[in-house]
Amino acid sequence: MSQTASILVIDDEPQIRKFLRISLASQGYKVLEAATGGDGLAQAALSRPDLVVLDLGLPDMDGQQVLRDLREWSPVPVLVLSVRASEAQKVEALDGGANDYVTKPFGIQEFLARVRALLRQAPAGEANPGPLSLGPLSIDLALRRITLAGVEVALTRKEYALLAQLARHPGRVITQQQLLRDIWGPSHVDDSHYLRIVIGHVRQKLGDDPAAPRFIVTEPGVGYRLMGGEAG
Incomplete structure (x- = not known):
């Protein structure tokens, strides 16, 4: 990664x-x-930075939520920069997809030095995918926008989290346990009725x-897959 890399700083303190x-x-x-956080997510989608520096104490939404939302569609390296020094906060951020944490x-x-290390680890030239098209269905993870025949759903x-998880791996079966773990958390891996209800609502x-x-296929006893589509 060359030093012309772009870095997005999401922090509400002007002096920082x-x-x-x-x-x-x-x-x-x-x-x-x-x-x-909202502006940061929008800039991340539009500008596609090579690295994000993220504060957790933002005025409109918690930085942990910004991180979770960002990870729904982007693999960009994230360096958390926060006054929150507790082990629990660090673990939550790192488990939520942060690559490093500086207090x-x-x-x-x-x-x-940490910025340089993260940029070295970043996949060279990896671009965030464009919208996924499945006939009349368009799934744009960057803009969090789902349209059917041009009408927003x-x-x-x-x-959304369920459909986004399937859309990240079109044509591939995602197990029930993986979907439950990713969307509801590790304590809900056996609560398959949650998944059936939400799948039913999305299909409707x-x-x-x-x-x-046309879109979501059930693989009995295993999980679900989204029909393979084309990235825009």
């Missing part, structure tokens, strides 16, 4: 953003900034007949 902007720019990086206050040289958080909203599916 200014400090990081100056420090990162001095190393040749392009710096993008966001003061809220404030921090030394800038160590921070820059309103899904609940759980319904997509007009998908389980007896003759």
Whole structure:
């Protein structure tokens, strides 16, 4: 990864953003900034940065939620930068998909070394996929937008999370246990009735007949798969 890499800083403190902007720019990086979680997610989708620096204490939503939302569609390396120093917070962030965790206050040289390390680990030239098209159904994970025949489909958080998980692996069977673990948590891997209910709601909203599916196929006793589609 060259030092022309772009880095998105999501932090609501103007002085921290200014400090990081100056420090990162001095190393040749392009710096993008966001003061809220919502703006950060939008910039991540539109600008496709090479690295995200994420504060957890944001005014509109918790940084842990920003991380979870980002991980639904992007593999971009994330460096959490937070005053929260408890082991529980660090574990939650790392389990939620963060690549590294630095507590404030921090030394800038160590921070820059961690940035370099994460950029070295990042897959070269990996682009986030465009919308997935399955006939009339379009699934855009970056914009969190599902459309059917050009009309946006309103899904609940759980319904969206389920469809997004299937859309990340089109044509591949995802087991019931994996879906339950990823969407409801490890303590719910045996609660298959949750999954059946949500699958039923998603199918209903997509007009998908389980007896003759166009989109979601049941693999009896195993799990579900989304019909293979084309990335836009």
